[in-house]
Amino acid sequence: MSRSKSHDIFARAKHLMPGGVNSPARAFGAVGGEPIVFERGEGAYLYDVDGNQYIDYIGSWGPMILGHLHPKVKEALHAAVDQGTSFGAPTERENKLAELIIEIIPSVQQVRLVNSGTEATMSAIRLARGFTGRDKIIKFAGNYHGHVDSLLVAAGSAAATLGVPNSPGVTAGTAKDTIVLPYNNADALQEAFERNKDQIAGVIFEPVVGNMGCVPPLPGYLQAIREICTNNGALMIMDEVMTGFRVAAGGAQELYGVTPDLTTLGKIVGGGLPIGAYGGRADIMGHILPAGEIFQAGTLSGNPLATATGIATLQTLKELNPYPELDKKTQTLEKGLLKAAQQANVGIVTARVGSMLTPFFHEGAVHNWDAAAQCDTKRYGKFFWELIERGVYFPCSQYEALFVSVAHTDDDIAKTIDAAQEAFLKIR
Numbered sequence: 315m316s317r318s319k320s321h322d323i324f325a326r327a328k329h330l331m332p333g334g335v336n337s338p339a340r341a342f343g344a345v346g347g348e349p350i351v352f353e354r355g356e357g358a359y360l361y362d363v364d365g366n367q368y369i370d371y372i373g374s375w376g377p378m379i380l381g382h383l384h385p386k387v388k389e390a391l392h393a394a395v396d397q398g399t400s401f402g403a404p405t406e407r408e409n410k411l412a413e414l415i416i417e418i419i420p421s422v423q424q425v426r427l428v429n430s431g432t433e434a435t436m437s438a439i440r441l442a443r444g445f446t447g448r449d450k451i452i453k454f455a456g457n458y459h460g461h462v463d464s465l466l467v468a469a470g471s472a473a474a475t476l477g478v479p480n481s482p483g484v485t486a487g488t489a490k491d492t493i494v495l496p497y498n499n500a501d502a503l504q505e506a507f508e509r510n511k512d513q514i515a516g517v518i519f520e521p522v523v524g525n526m527g528c529v530p531p532l533p534g535y536l537q538a539i540r541e542i543c544t545n546n547g548a549l550m551i552m553d554e555v556m557t558g559f560r561v562a563a564g565g566a567q568e569l570y571g572v573t574p575d576l577t578t579l580g581k582i583v584g585g586g587l588p589i590g591a592y593g594g595r596a597d598i599m600g601h602i603l604p605a606g607e608i609f610q611a612g613t614l615s616g617n618p619l620a621t622a623t624g625i626a627t628l629q630t631l632k633e634l635n636p637y638p639e640l641d642k643k644t645q646t647l648e649k650g651l652l653k654a655a656q657q658a659n660v661g662i663v664t665a666r667v668g669s670m671l672t673p674f675f676h677e678g679a680v681h682n683w684d685a686a687a688q689c690d691t692k693r694y695g696k697f698f699w700e701l702i703e704r705g706v707y708f709p710c711s712q713y714e715a716l717f718v719s720v721a722h723t724d725d726d727i728a729k730t731i732d733a734a735q736e737a738f739l740k741i742r
């Protein structure tokens with residue numbers, strides 16, 4: 315497979331942008347080698363600038379649950395473009411997207427649209443602090459909430475991959491108000507609240523972690539977070555930027571039946587254009603300016619193009635209800651990967667919730683960052699490249715979940731399993 319054009323373009327990019335990219339997760343740092351430069355996507359496939367085709371399991375890191383260029387989304391975007399691209403003023407489309415979010419995500423009574431997942435989490439913790447009058451936030455090791463200063467402590471995703479426990483530029487003053495705890499450990503959470511009585515504004519977490527690979531919550535863990543927050547007057551902030559509209563229509567809160575006070579959304583909610591959102595209890599959301607006194611704003615927030623693709627995506631998901639089908643397809647992939655690894659005598663364990671899946675090069679289940687950190691990431695990197703050579707694009711890090719979309723066919727899944735079979739034999 316030649317990627318000479320990719321190579322040339324990326325060589326130039328390295329002079330123009332730090333590391334040649336606009337976001338570190340896509341730089342292939344965790345698997346070695348150079349990133350692939352893409353030209354277009356259609357359905358379940360990506361095509362690089364050299365004309366190679368790949369079955370895509372990243373889906374722009376989550377948003378493309380309908381696959382690339384879904385006809386409904388494309389049509390909505392074309393129609394919106396013809397009406398103008400940004401007004402910085404109210405539009406009816408914002409109502410429509412807000413209505414869909416409120417209808418679909420169980421705990422959301424009011425919502426504010428922003429431009430990214432990072433903006434959503436940043437705003438939600440400001441709101442939690444403003445609402446409770448407390449400074450401290452609890453987060454969990456290996457959970458990623460975007461590049462918000464105070465949440466960039468023991469973060470997952472590229473921060474985990476690149477081993478940046480605490481980015482330079484995040485001040486000690488900022489980090490000191492962030493308490494980092496191990497995931498899936500309710501006792502540690504209870505103890506932290508006891509040590510910091512009446513100081514904790516909220517607990518932010520991924521209800522199914524996607525940013526240290528897919529790590530589901532242990533039975534009862536989310537309920538325990540709910541109970542401890544309620545008992546201590548702290549807000550439960552469920553970061554569903556990845557899981558919202560993914561693990562179930564109503565996200566992890568619907569799947570596990572747990573009701574947070576605030577929810578952050580991103581990725582799928584924009585259908586491939588930049589949107590984030592945060593929402594929750596109306597009595598809390600009412601504190602946001604101009605209804606209340608807590609400042610949060612955005613020139614392009616509620617952008618007419620992004621709301622158009624968001625609406626089209628959520629509406630199509632509502633019509634299709636693809637979740638049982640996604641679950642089935644991803645389970646087939648999971649079983650196929652396990653069997654192929656076994657046959658090649660390569661030790662992996664898998665973790666999956668719906669269409670989020672990770673093959674961990676690890677012995678025994680992964681419930682937290684300490685376990686995830688033990689993975690054989692070198693071997694994952696080799697596996698990744700063997701798959702690339704066979705036209706399969708898996709996440710370029712052990713610490714990112716892969717996603718199956720509506721567009722993946724049974725044939726795509728079968729081809730992927732065949733490719734994995736060969737790849738495991740190559741790397742054993």
Ligand SMILES: *Cc1c(COP(=O)(O)O)cnc(C)c1O
Pocket residue numbers: 430431432433435458459460461520524525553554555556580581590
């Ligand atoms: C991707 C992600 C974010 C950050 O969203 P951006 O749009 O990249 O800023 C926050 N939280 C979670 C759980 C995510 O997966």
